[in-house]
Amino acid sequence: MYEVTLSNVNYSYGDQRVLQDITFTAEPGDFVCLLGPSGCGKSTLLRLLAGLSFPSSGGITLDGKQISGPGLDRGVVFQDYSLFPWMTAGQNIVLALEQAFPGKKKDEYRETAAGYLEMVGLADAYDKLPGLLSGGMRQRAAIARAFAINAPVLLMDEPFGALDAITRARLQDLLLQLWQQRQDERKTVFFVTHDVEEAILLANRIVVLGVNPGTIKGVFEVDLPRPRIRQELYHNQTFQTLRDRLVTVLYENILSELDAGQIVASQGDGI
Numbered sequence: 001m002y003e004v005t006l007s008n009v010n011y012s013y014g015d016q017r018v019l020q021d022i023t024f025t026a027e028p029g030d031f032v033c034l035l036g037p038s039g040c041g042k043s044t045l046l047r048l049l050a051g052l053s054f055p056s057s058g059g060i061t062l063d064g065k066q067i068s069g070p071g072l073d074r075g076v077v078f079q080d081y082s083l084f085p086w087m088t089a090g091q092n093i094v095l096a097l098e099q100a101f102p103g104k105k106k107d108e109y110r111e112t113a114a115g116y117l118e119m120v121g122l123a124d125a126y127d128k129l130p131g132l133l134s135g136g137m138r139q140r141a142a143i144a145r146a147f148a149i150n151a152p153v154l155l156m157d158e159p160f161g162a163l164d165a166i167t168r169a170r171l172q173d174l175l176l177q178l179w180q181q182r183q184d185e186r187k188t189v190f191f192v193t194h195d196v197e198e199a200i201l202l203a204n205r206i207v208v209l210g211v212n213p214g215t216i217k218g219v220f221e222v223d224l225p226r227p228r229i230r231q232e233l234y235h236n237q238t239f240q241t242l243r244d245r246l247v248t249v250l251y252e253n254i255l256s257e258l259d260a261g262q263i264v265a266s267q268g269d270g271i
């Protein structure tokens, strides 16, 4: 179980400051949701955590070590592009297993991959190319791959953003079920979403980012017991109060940006 620490992280694309002074520690086994308006730098922050880019200043440590690039200690699930399209679902997982646990027999990798596909309800998809799977099935396979390599940190960038409401609810439940399975081995998760209710359902803590530049506007503890039952949550007073607070913080930020004459979201994208 890894602690993830961001210390005074700044990031700019050229002259544009995107993230400013991001300081936050995810405790080992935390489920952290990143919420914020479009363009506030959520994906950029995830890229920094993935080691695909590096902070302009400040630092990020995983289990006390500075991130020096991508690594097998982090499983990644993005909205698209999570699987190699030219490999079957099974081959995608086998490849990840070969990299994470080198030196085993091919059959062993295949068996493990098949087991993880079965776990996410995709027993029949081993030999199917991602292009032949629905969006929900592709994300199941991507989750299976992330859990198969058993990385202590899981980075998810709007993984369910393109899915219909029912598939989304099923995958949220699946993700929680997998994450909760072993309390002593819980992954530290960073999950980007635009959806306030999704964030409350999933997270221990919600980090709200503001835009222009992306700064932390607030960190909210989600004080709701687990397992969380969706139907019960909506009637829960703590859930409702937290949802109202989050919406208020998000809209205060957006409205102040609009007052300043800036456009914060492109059409239909984000809150």
Ligand SMILES: Nc1ncnc2c1ncn2[C@@H]1O[C@H](COP(=O)(O)OP(=O)(O)OP(=O)(O)O)[C@@H](O)[C@H]1O
Residues within 6 Å of the ligand: 013, 018, 036, 037, 038, 039, 040, 041, 042, 043, 044, 045, 269, 270
């Ligand atoms: N490769 C890039 N080059 C230059 N600017 C970029 C690049 N990628 C992102 N940006 C800019 O950085 C800012 C933050 O983008 P980012 O994608 O991290 O935001 P986000 O919060 O994830 O947005 P969304 O919710 O719409 O996905 C935006 O203003 C965006 O235009």
